[in-house]
Amino acid sequence: xxxxxxxVTTSLHRPTTxxxxxxxxxxxxFEWPQQQEQPPSNGVPRSAWTRQKRRLSRWHRPYxxxxxxxxxxxxxxxxxxASFLEKSQSGFQGKSWWFLEGSDLFTFFAYVVxxxxxxxxxxxxxxxxxxxxxxxxEEFKRTVRTSVTVVxxxxxxxxxxxxxxxxxxxxxVSLSALLLILIGRVAARxxxxxSRRRTGHxxxxxxxxxxxxxxxxxxxxxxxxxxxGLIPVAIHITDGYAATRGxxxxxxxxxxxxxxxxxxxxxxxxxxxxxxxxxEPGELRRLAWQLEGTGVDLVVAPQLTDIAGPRVHxxxxxxxxxxxVEEPTLSGPGWLIKNLLDRVVAALGLILISPxxxxxxxxxxxxxxxxxxxxxxxxxxxxxxxxxxxxxTMYVDAEERKATLEELNESDxxxxxxxxxPRIFAFGQKLRATSLDELPQLINVLKGEMSLVGPRPLxxxxxxxxxxxxxxxxxxxxxxxxxxxxxxxxxxxxxxxRLDLYYVDNWSLTYDLSILWRTIFVVLKRKGAY
Numbered sequence: 001x002x003x004x005x006x007x008v009t010t011s012l013h014r015p016t017t018x019x020x021x022x023x024x025x026x027x028x029x030f031e032w033p034q035q036q037e038q039p040p041s042n043g044v045p046r047s048a049w050t051r052q053k054r055r056l057s058r059w060h061r062p063y064x065x066x067x068x069x070x071x072x073x074x075x076x077x078x079x080x081x082a083s084f085l086e087k088s089q090s091g092f093q094g095k096s097w098w099f100l101e102g103s104d105l106f107t108f109f110a111y112v113v114x115x116x117x118x119x120x121x122x123x124x125x126x127x128x129x130x131x132x133x134x135x136x137x138e139e140f141k142r143t144v145r146t147s148v149t150v151v152x153x154x155x156x157x158x159x160x161x162x163x164x165x166x167x168x169x170x171x172x173v174s175l176s177a178l179l180l181i182l183i184g185r186v187a188a189r190x191x192x193x194x195s196r197r198r199t200g201h202x203x204x205x206x207x208x209x210x211x212x213x214x215x216x217x218x219x220x221x222x223x224x225x226x227x228x229g230l231i232p233v234a235i236h237i238t239d240g241y242a243a244t245r246g247x248x249x250x251x252x253x254x255x256x257x258x259x260x261x262x263x264x265x266x267x268x269x270x271x272x273x274x275x276x277x278x279x280e281p282g283e284l285r286r287l288a289w290q291l292e293g294t295g296v297d298l299v300v301a302p303q304l305t306d307i308a309g310p311r312v313h314x315x316x317x318x319x320x321x322x323x324x325v326e327e328p329t330l331s332g333p334g335w336l337i338k339n340l341l342d343r344v345v346a347a348l349g350l351i352l353i354s355p356x357x358x359x360x361x362x363x364x365x366x367x368x369x370x371x372x373x374x375x376x377x378x379x380x381x382x383x384x385x386x387x388x389x390x391x392x393t394m395y396v397d398a399e400e401r402k403a404t405l406e407e408l409n410e411s412d413x414x415x416x417x418x419x420x421x422p423r424i425f426a427f428g429q430k431l432r433a434t435s436l437d438e439l440p441q442l443i444n445v446l447k448g449e450m451s452l453v454g455p456r457p458l459x460x461x462x463x464x465x466x467x468x469x470x471x472x473x474x475x476x477x478x479x480x481x482x483x484x485x486x487x488x489x490x491x492x493x494x495x496x497x498r499l500d501l502y503y504v505d506n507w508s509l510t511y512d513l514s515i516l517w518r519t520i521f522v523v524l525k526r527k528g529a530y
Contacts, residue, residue, distance in 0.1 A: 453481055
């Protein structure tokens with residue numbers, strides 16, 4: 001077989017295709033599917049109501065319908081809550097409209113007009129856009145913006161019609177509706193994530209098109225989080241069969257195939273173009289034209305791994321979409337608010353949990369005589385060392401016994417970890433499982449040595465922190481962080497470093513709040529705590 005012409009299928013799985021039915025395509029002049037057989041589309045977008053064919057991926061339809069029902073129930077619930085206020089019907093008394101008067105007019109506006117208005121504004125603000133459903137914070141940001149719009153619209157209408165509405169009622173309705181809508185959407189998202197993890201329903205089945213290294217990099221990135229709903233099912237390589245020799249892959253590999261027919265053959269609904277898959281000018285545009293009306297989604301995965309959306313902006317210049325990558329924001333008002341919030345929460349937390357701290361201290365003294373607090377030198381912001389505070393969970397001779405256990409270290413990084421460390425006493429094991437041993441680190445936060453959220457503080461055994469690891473010192477270490485909510489001690493060293501660097505590069509106040517929220521559930525599950 002010639003290596004420059006034809007089709008070859010190779011993988012750890014059994015081949016599912018017959019190479020004799022495939023059209024020969026030269027690897028050095030790769031063509032997109034059916035480029036010669038089908039006349040190219042004129043590129044005019046079709047209306048969603050007049051599509052030639054429904055999208056192959058339809059999970060968002062029932063999911064959107066469920067969100068609409070939840071949003072209507074939430075707004076109705078908000079109106080019901082506000083109806084208990086004494087002045088809720090002020091402005092409607094003595095007024096009539098058609099056959100409605102007084103309380104009936106209030107009921108009509110509270111339970112018909114307002115919910116429909118909320119629904120319309122949620123729709124126009126893009127909260128049902130399938131691009132934002134199921135992942136990320138954009139859906140919730142748009143929901144909050146909708147709430148502000150509702151308040152502004154109600155206030156403007158009240159002013160224009162000279163209706164003396166109760167400000168307390170308006171505030172109650174808007175805030176309770178926003179809260180109920182957000183709760184409903186969070187619950188719906190959790191159900192979707194559970195469905196994606198356990199059954200694969202509600203996910204996109206993708207074919208990765210590109211060179212083998214680029215496709216495998218995208219595969220690794222999208223499979224890190226099953227909740228994201230992206231399931232690669234095949235790789236169509238553009239650099240020829242020779243590139244696959246000696247490489248084992250987790251999914252089947254195809255080459256020289258008609259990609260559109262391959263989509264239907266493997267049951268995919270999405271084509272993902274990876275990196276520099278297209279070398280010819282205009283190929284990607286022609287592929288987008290060819291996919292119009294087929295029901296197949298097209299996504300492009302540029303080589304910008306571990307850079308979050310807020311830092312990436314598209315700036316079109318003469319029809320050329322340029323991706324502009326902003327620098328990380330590690331200063332400014334948001335950073336000042338983070339520092340202030342850390343100090344305030346740490347001070348209030350130490351005061352409120354002081355009885356718990358006293359009980360834990362007593363339990364440690366009863367378990368093993370010795371100091372209650374264990375302090376160890378760690379590396380912090382800009383490479384400065386500090387003493388991290390923790391409740392002691394090991395026997396007093398733990399450091400001396402460590403040398404005899406080095407060969408049993410289960411961590412591949414700078415920290416010594418054992419799932420069943422004999423140096424930990426029973427009460428200390430309970431503290432570690434619940435992360436209560438970390439509570440004294442609020443003192444470090446109050447002193448400005450640590451933050452509530454940030455990379456985990458590492459020991460000062462290697463003060464140089466050469467290479468990528470040193471970048472994590474641009475911010476203060478945290479009590480919790482991405483490593484805490486993503487597996488903790490179960491993570492490899494490389495994965496932990498990647499998460500820490502991702503946090504440094506994509507920090508935001510919203511991100512901090514989401515990590516704090518996720519920490520609660522991780523601690524309750526006791527996942528990776530030892």
